[in-house]
Amino acid sequence: MTPQALAEACAEAMWADDHASAGLGMRIARVAPGEAELTMTIEQRMVNGHGIAHGGFIFALADSAFAFACNSFNRRAVAQSNTITYLRPARLHDRLTARAVQTQSAGRSGITDVTVLDQEGRVVAVFRGLSRTIEGHLVEVTP
Template identity: 30%
Template sequence: MSRENIERMREASCSEPAWQTLGIELREISDGFSKVSFKVRPEFLNFVGTLHGGIIVTLADSAFGYALNSLHFPTIASQFNIHFLNPAVVGDELAAECRVIKAGKRTMMAEISVQNQDGKLIAKATGTGIPLDREQL
């Protein structure tokens, strides 16, 4: 079933409106893993001149959703926690990688890291998801 889920995620990544707006791309996906990326543009900055935290969360959450749903579709987020460790600036190429560390029948847990093109850690996150039956949607 996960092969079917992975193909579903690949197809979904081509038509996500938020991804199209932000320029997010799916780089890798496999069982319990995904990597997404995008380039920081001027319109993504906050009043300090660094990347807005909400956009970092969106990138991390995107990797999270794809990794969980590669194992069980549908899975929805129930909790997400992020720590911002370093700023990102215009021109940075950010990549978020997510690995599922627990894939149970009732809950799934994952760790997410966001790094820039030089390997500098921008943010670290954890998330919990709930696998659903299709009828629950």
């Protein structure tokens, strides 16, 4: 199995049980080894009292892209720590794209950077996730 095919199989396996991401209307736009791109449109239920997207929904999108990127190697990985910086507001009906790239990996730890963009290509937020692999695999691979 090629690394690309493995990344796609891992994403498919994860997506089958990811009710949180699907429930928020996220879609997988692209996955590759150590990378993932997810999209989500800001709905009325995601807007806060300031009339802008609640930061928790933006965080959730970035966190999901992070998860698909760091699990793309068929080694189960979970979040160890995450940070996010919001640079501009997202608004009702904005289509956000979270692009995740694993930038470092050593032993069981990894660092994945995620950029969240609006439909105009403007950076809404920057997220950094630290992952830790745990026991198990997402898909069975036969040699």
